Amino acid sequence: MRQRLFSRPIVRVSVALLLLAGSTVQTFAANLKLEAKLIWGTDDAKSPNPEHKEVDAATKEKLRKVFKWKNYYVVNRITKPVPSRASNKFELSKECTIEIKELEGPRVEVKLIGKGKEVHKTTLNIEKGQSVVYSGDDTNQSAWFVIITELADK
């Protein structure tokens, strides 16, 4: 008679535990990988800061359809994970920080902190391909934007 490597009860229990573990992961794991970009919008053809790079064509097109400025430059870009039921801070400049908290849903709470003070809070569902944009006026008919997007790989 051939000796089996694993007995039948062991296989049964292993399969059941694997299924249970899989369902638990599906229920509780909602770690987000988010990207926050600080963008400067202007009608000027060039940014006065040579370190600023122009946004990619798709983002530029998207922003142009919603906002009136012609050109958009990336000031800073941060990619960070936001663990399930936890928060993470994205310090985009000395004056501008975004704090994002992952909530059940999956929903996110986005908090804008300007000059160390909490300015605004938005709570909403976040989906892949969707952008959450904070904007405001800047000097010389220009504007600032903070664009938050969920990246494809969690």
Added chain:
Amino acid sequence: MNWEQQLKLQAWIDGELSESDARRVAAMVESNATARALAEELRMARAFISANEPVVAVPESRDFYWSQIRRRIESPETVREPVAGLSWSLVWRRLATPLSGLALVAFLAVISFNSFRSPVIDDGSRFMVEVENLSEDVGSISYRSQSENMFVVYLYKKDQDVDSETSAGSSDDTFFQ
């Protein structure tokens, strides 16, 4: 003949009665034709049974069987120590099926909970947005651009005029360094 007399008659034939009872029953048999007929019948049955009783002879003697039993009892194999591994595997085998059943039930419960819960959340709060101004000096206008899949929050200082196109003029308030 009553029932008691019949029993006495059978006991007389089997030789189980006392001398005085036996005399009394013998007298009854001689005087009573029914008793005589019954006695004859009982004698015939007794003779038939005793003549035809099968006798089974065992091949080995009685002593041989007892010696076999004694040897089995006294042999070391009969005293078996419980093997620890065997008992654990037995326990494991007994628990495996109910445990796997429980795990499967839990899995199905979690899956069904997820599948029933998700649509409610999706439908109810998918587009629900809560906005809150945390600064008294700053106001906000929020809107959703369905075509660009974008949710926009435009912030402005409360003492400044807001441009209708969400593209106000100059401002000294900036988050840039």
